[in-house]
Amino acid sequence: xxxxxxxxxxxxxxxxxxxxxxxxxxxxxxxxxxxxxxxxxxxxxxxxxxxxxxxxxxxxxxxxxxxxxxxxxxxxxxxxxxxxxxxxxxxxxxxxxxxxxxxxxxxxxxxxxxxxxxxxxxxxxxxxxxxxxxxxxxxxxxxxxxxxxxxxxxxxxxxxxxxxxxxxxxxxxxxxxxxxxxxxxxxxxxxxxxxxxxxxxxxxxxxxxxxxxxxxxxxxxxxxxxxxxxxxxxxxxxxxxxxxxxxxxxxxxxxxxxxxxxxxxxxxxxxxxxxxxxxxxxxxxxxxxxxxxxxxxxxxxxxxxxxxxxxxxxxxxxxxxxxxxxxxxxxxxxxxxxxxxxxxxxxxxxxxxxxxxxxxxxxxxxxxxxxxxxxxxxxxxxxxxxxxxxxxxxxxxxxxxxxxxxxxxxxxxxxxxxxxxxxxxxxxxxxxxxxxxxxxxxxxxxxxxxxxxxxxxxxxxxxxxxxxxxxxxxxxxxxxxxxxxxxxxxxxxxxxxxxxxxxxxxxxxxxxxxxxxxxxxxxxxxxxxxxxxxxxxxxxxxxxxxxxxxxxx
Amino acid sequence: xxxxxxxxxxxxxxxxxxxxxxxxxxxxxxxxxxxxxxxxxxxxxxxxxxxxxxxxxxxxxxxxxxxxxxxxxxxxxxxxxxxxxxxxxxxxxxxxxxxxxxxxxxxxxxxxxxxxxxxxxxxxxxxxxxxxxxxxxxxxxxxxxxxxxxxxxxxxxxxxxxxxxxxxxxxxxxxxxxxxxxxxxxxxxxxxxxxxxxxxxxxxxxxxxxxxxxxxxxxxxxxxxxxxxxxxxxxxxxxxxxxxxxxxxxxxxxxxxxxxxxxxxxxxxxxxxxxxxxxxxxxxxxxxxxxxxxxxxxxxxxxxxxxxxxxxxxxxxxxxxxxxxxxxxxxxxxxxxxxxxxxxxxxxxxxxxxxxx
Numbered sequence: 001x002x003x004x005x006x007x008x009x010x011x012x013x014x015x016x017x018x019x020x021x022x023x024x025x026x027x028x029x030x031x032x033x034x035x036x037x038x039x040x041x042x043x044x045x046x047x048x049x050x051x052x053x054x055x056x057x058x059x060x061x062x063x064x065x066x067x068x069x070x071x072x073x074x075x076x077x078x079x080x081x082x083x084x085x086x087x088x089x090x091x092x093x094x095x096x097x098x099x100x101x102x103x104x105x106x107x108x109x110x111x112x113x114x115x116x117x118x119x120x121x122x123x124x125x126x127x128x129x130x131x132x133x134x135x136x137x138x139x140x141x142x143x144x145x146x147x148x149x150x151x152x153x154x155x156x157x158x159x160x161x162x163x164x165x166x167x168x169x170x171x172x173x174x175x176x177x178x179x180x181x182x183x184x185x186x187x188x189x190x191x192x193x194x195x196x197x198x199x200x201x202x203x204x205x206x207x208x209x210x211x212x213x214x215x216x217x218x219x220x221x222x223x224x225x226x227x228x229x230x231x232x233x234x235x236x237x238x239x240x241x242x243x244x245x246x247x248x249x250x251x252x253x254x255x256x257x258x259x260x261x262x263x264x265x266x267x268x269x270x271x272x273x274x275x276x277x278x279x280x281x282x283x284x285x286x287x288x289x290x291x292x293x294x295x296x297x298x299x300x301x302x303x304x305x306x307x308x309x310x311x312x313x314x315x316x317x318x319x320x321x322x323x324x325x326x327x328x329x330x331x332x333x334x335x336x337x338x339x340x341x342x343x344x345x346x347x348x349x350x351x352x353x354x355x356x357x358x359x360x361x362x363x364x365x366x367x368x369x370x371x372x373x374x375x376x377x378x379x380x381x382x383x384x385x386x387x388x389x390x391x392x393x394x395x396x397x398x399x400x401x402x403x404x405x406x407x408x409x410x411x412x413x414x415x416x417x418x419x420x421x422x423x424x425x426x427x428x429x430x431x432x433x434x435x436x437x438x439x440x441x442x443x444x445x446x447x448x449x450x451x452x453x454x455x456x457x458x459x460x461x462x463x464x465x466x467x468x469x470x471x472x473x474x475x476x477x478x479x480x481x482x483x484x485x486x487x488x489x490x491x492x493x494x495x496x497x498x499x500x501x502x503x504x505x506x507x508x509x510x511x512x513x514x515x516x517x518x519x520x521x522x523x524x525x526x527x528x529x530x531x532x533x534x535x536x537x538x539x540x541x542x543x544x545x546x547x548x549x550x551x552x553x
Numbered sequence: 554x555x556x557x558x559x560x561x562x563x564x565x566x567x568x569x570x571x572x573x574x575x576x577x578x579x580x581x582x583x584x585x586x587x588x589x590x591x592x593x594x595x596x597x598x599x600x601x602x603x604x605x606x607x608x609x610x611x612x613x614x615x616x617x618x619x620x621x622x623x624x625x626x627x628x629x630x631x632x633x634x635x636x637x638x639x640x641x642x643x644x645x646x647x648x649x650x651x652x653x654x655x656x657x658x659x660x661x662x663x664x665x666x667x668x669x670x671x672x673x674x675x676x677x678x679x680x681x682x683x684x685x686x687x688x689x690x691x692x693x694x695x696x697x698x699x700x701x702x703x704x705x706x707x708x709x710x711x712x713x714x715x716x717x718x719x720x721x722x723x724x725x726x727x728x729x730x731x732x733x734x735x736x737x738x739x740x741x742x743x744x745x746x747x748x749x750x751x752x753x754x755x756x757x758x759x760x761x762x763x764x765x766x767x768x769x770x771x772x773x774x775x776x777x778x779x780x781x782x783x784x785x786x787x788x789x790x791x792x793x794x795x796x797x798x799x800x801x802x803x804x805x806x807x808x809x810x811x812x813x814x815x816x817x818x819x820x821x822x823x824x825x826x827x828x829x830x831x832x833x834x835x836x837x838x839x840x841x842x843x844x845x846x847x848x849x850x851x852x853x854x855x856x857x858x859x860x861x862x863x864x865x866x867x868x869x870x871x872x873x874x875x876x877x878x879x880x881x882x883x884x885x886x887x888x889x890x891x892x893x894x895x896x897x898x899x900x901x902x903x904x905x906x907x908x909x910x
Contacts, residue, residue, distance in 0.1 A: 077737050150734045156711060157694040161660070161736060245712030251695055252710065285600075287609035291619050316697065317708045318715060321645045325638055332630040336623065343622040346589055349596035352609045356601060364597060368590055375582035382633050384574050384640025388704040391697060391732040455575070456561045457701025459732045462740035466728060471557045510607075540608055 021424070021521040036121035037524055042107035043422070044128050048135065049099050050491070055142070056090035057487060059083050064446075064480040067473045072464035080463040081148040082164065086141075088151025093173045094135050096407055097265065100272030101183055101218075102131070104414045105211050107422060109187060111515040111522060112205050114196025114531045119189040127182035130175060137172030141165045150461060152262070153229075155243035155254040159236040167233055174229045177222045180268070184218030187211055196514065198533035202296075205513055205537055206282075206289060209296040210275030213303035217264045217271070220307070225261035228254070252318050259310035267306040269403060271299055273410030274341055277366055280413045281345045283511035284360035285352035288538040291344040298337035305334040315386045324383055331381035338374050342367060357509075358432030362413035365440045369405025373398060376451065394454030397447045405443055412439065412490065419494065420508045424521040425501030431493045438486030445479025512543040517550070564727055564748065565703035566684075566720040570640045572704075578633065644705060647718040651686035652679070655766070655849040658689070658696035658709040661738035663729060666849060669758055670765045675744030677729065679721055680754035686718040688814055688852070690845045697733035700746060706732055714814040714852075721748040770854025773847050777839065791836065792829040795859025803830040817852050 022039045032040055063083050066074040075083065110118050118124050141147055147169040149158040158166050191212050195204070231242045232254070241247025243254040282289050289295055311319055311327040319327075345367060354360065376398040379385045389395060412435075419427050449472040454460075458469045465473070507516040512535075518527050535542035563572055600606065654677070657664040665677045665687075679685045689698060691711040699706040700719060707717040731742035749757065774780055782791030797812050805828040810816055819826050821843060824836035843851065 072740070077740065081734075081737065081739070148736070154695060154734070157734075157736060161694050245710075250712065285609060286602075286607070288613075290614060291616075294619055294623075316706050317695075318710055318713070321641070324641065328637060328641075329634050332634045333627075335630055336627055339626045340619075340623060342589065343618075346592055346596070347614045347618060349593065349600060350614050351612045352596065352600050353602045353606045354597045354600045356597070360597075364593055367593060368586075371586045371589055375578075375586060378582060378630065378633055379575070379578050382574065382578065382637025384571055384637045384644065385578065386637070387641065387644055387706055388571050388575075388701070390706060391699075392701075452559055456558050457699075457728060457730070459699065459730045459740075461734040464740045466743075468558055 022524045025524045045102040052094040059087040064477040070467045077463045082146035096269045115194040116525045118186045127179040131179035134172045134176030141168045155251045170229045180218045184215035187215040206278035207275040210271045210299045213299035214271040216303045221261045221264040228257040259313045263310040264306040269407045273407040276410040276414035280359045280363045282538045284355040287352040290347040298340045301337040328383045359413045359417040361436040366409040373401030392454035393450040393458045396460050397450035400447045420504030425497045426504050427497045435489040442482030449475045562702045564723040568704045648684040651684035654687045656689045657845050659692040661742040677746045680751045684720040689715045692845045694735045696731050699730045699732040702727035724748045766853035767857045770850035798856045
């Protein structure tokens with residue numbers, strides 16, 4: 001095999017059949033709003049989650065501006081409290097949780113399986129509408145005065161003391177949960193029932209394994225969130241005592257129930273990121289992922305273990321020291337499968353053909369930042385250290401390294417990687433690399449100082465703070481400015497590239513996978529003929545041979 | 554400390570342990586992370602895509618690596634768990650000779666009460682070199698009392714007492730923060746803890762108060778007519794409370810319970826929950842009548858009933874502790890001022906002892 005076969009093939013004028021794709025198959029607003037095509041639904045999600053990301057980002061930036069000075073001089077305390085609450089609610093419920101599964105999972109998963117669509121296309125569209133209804137509640141809350149409980153809605157503050165829009169916000173989160181559940185259900189059934197001929201479980205791309213783990217968590221954990229939020233709303237509105245001690249309830253019970261969902265939810269956000277990273281590592285090293293089965297099963301291990309660690313959020317909240325001991329012990333184990341993945345991705349690069357294109361830069365950024373996010377999780381799982389750093393900026397830095405340094409880096413990697421497949425156009429490479437660099441530098445400048453200021457003693461959710469914390473906060477705000485530019489650039493150049501980008505061939509990266517075996521953008525039914533899989537996952541020579549044979553036919 | 558600290562002041566007996574563990578974790582995880590980054594960049598540069606390696610050479614690293622990086626991290630993580638647990642146990646076990654202080658959190662202030670009766674708001678005075686135990690309650694939402702310089706923190710709950718302790722090792726003025734978000738002025742729910750030389754602390758304690766907490770509690774005990782049933786006579790309608798605190802008590806349902814802070818609290822607010830063996834469920838609830846401050850006073854009193862030496866008088870215990878532990882530098886200074894302070898505090902004791910006779 002010569003190098004030209006895997007190089008970006010020169011653009012060949014496609015036949016009429018190939019010119020018809022999912023984007024130009026139908027026109028008109030209704031053809032989008034009533035579509036059952038998983039690719040179009042993925043784009044509906046892309047626009048919606050990007051909008052929420054921008055909203056959440058602007059709110060974050062306003063907070064960083066307030067924190068430039070120790071005094072609370074830019075907003076009132078109430079406004080600041082609403083800002084960090086809305087930032088959390090918008091970013092977690094309306095961006096991070098749906099982002100990768102609903103955009104990339106929706107678009108790529110059926111194509112990876114060689115399927116025409118997800119198992120339940122109407123349910124898929126319904127899930128977007130449910131998401132939008134939940135999101136509308138979020139927007140209404142922002143417009144009509146906001147909410148100030150923190151995204152965690154801790155009782156009895158949320159049920160008894162807060163005078164803000166708690167009911168509407170929790171209702172929005174409650175409704176959005178059903179959208180996740182439907183997506184998870186759809187993925188599970190699709191992965192079980194709709195794989196192409198020859199696509200056995202161990203031939204599945206690791207993206208699919210991770211999405212499988214994600215879907216399991218979504219299906220099992222989200223109903224618990226729904227139950228918890230209903231109980232919260234019942235207590236707030238009907239004054240039925242569940243969590244509020246004044247009514248005979250127990251406030252710590254709420255924390256148990258909330259984190260029973262919300263800790264697994266961390267993995268609802270992280271597992272899809274790992275899914276994207278596995279694909280990008282294979283594509284940009286042109287190599288089989290080292291330890292395929294270990295990476296695959298580590299996804300399932302994470303899905304299982306994520307349910308056994310919730311009370312590590314409660315070490316100082318009033319649980320007994322023996323339950324603290326057990327949950328600290330179990331929390332240590334959940335770090336093992338994540339470590340396995342990081343080591344395997346790294347080992348894959350050994351004697352590989354490593355490209356320095358934008359998605360790979362994001363991948364390297366991801367591994368670096370996610371590693372910091374992961375190991376600082378060990379600090380928090382270690383009881384003696386957690387007592388000091390719990391509810392400090394150390395925690396804020398930790399979960400931003402996981403959520404932003406992990407999930408959003410992976411999201412950016414995936415968007416750039418599959419952009420040519422989604423739009424049929426290439427993004428401008430140098431702009432891509434510049435933005436990846438800005439995001440990496442800006443991110444570290446924003447969040448690394450927060451580890452330091454947290455250990456020194458700055459509590460989270462503070463509108464005003466002690467003067468000795470100022471220098472680190474100014475650094476953090478400076479970093480946020482760089483980060484904002486890093487995120488704005490892709491929004492601009494990706495939009496630009498839809499019309500002006502270089503046309504992409506079917507497989508511009510020379511990557512392995514069924515999504516690269518169809519045209520860019522794919523036809524409405526994804527493949528012109530049902531593909532037959534004859535190669536193991538990420539087996540470059542076998543895949544390229546199979547592609548050559550199909551072309552020759 | 555300068556204006557730009559990168560590391561917090563270390564001023565308690567557990568702080569060096571926490572810092573030691575923290576720095577060890579920084580060293581271990583830092584070097585592993587650094588190793589991963591170096592390897593990634595080394596591979597990314599060494600095996601960068603060139604015309605002669607358009608396709609990977611498909612040479613796998615040895616498979617034994619896989620087991621290595623499953624087993625090795627697991628062992629390291631277990632080590633971290635054990636180290637964290639050891640420090641945590643040190644933090645959790647309150648020394649027996651600790652001074653008793655009571656704290657109440659409310660939107661948005663901290664109220665501290667000393668056993669001798671002094672009350673302060675958003676400020677706390679403690680002696681250096683003596684364990685201090687704080688019994689915590691909240692009047693409204695969940696708060697969290699954090700002393701960054703002492704590396705300890707405990708959430709304060711509205712439905713039960715929590716306790717925490719520290720032993721300051723350095724005099725000075727350190728931050729008190731509320732660490733659990735509690736509403737509008739959460740970031741204003743802050744204060745200062747003043748760690749003083751024992752001599753100065755005694756002097757501070759001697760400065761005016763309305764009588765010890767226990768004596769205030771005793772007045773409440775009469776006001777709420779607790780003493781009409783909880784007498785020491787046989788055939789009394791309520792159980793005898795003398796010497797009760799800290800003892801194991803038999804219940805009518807056959808189970809046993811330790812009479813700790815939360816048992817006393819529950820017996821006042823929800824007396825039907827646990828009925829002492831041999832008694833009828835006659836006691837009415839005081840939920841909504843007794844506020845958190847009064848609960849603390851009643852608790853302070855109940856602790857002293859039937860105890861010849863009040864357990865929680867700071868001066869008393871401060872002295873006995875220093876004699877038993879023989880704290881080297883401060884003993885001489887303390888004993889010289891102690892007698893005066895002791896008489897002040899013991900003035901309230903007769904009341905406590907007469908009640909149960």
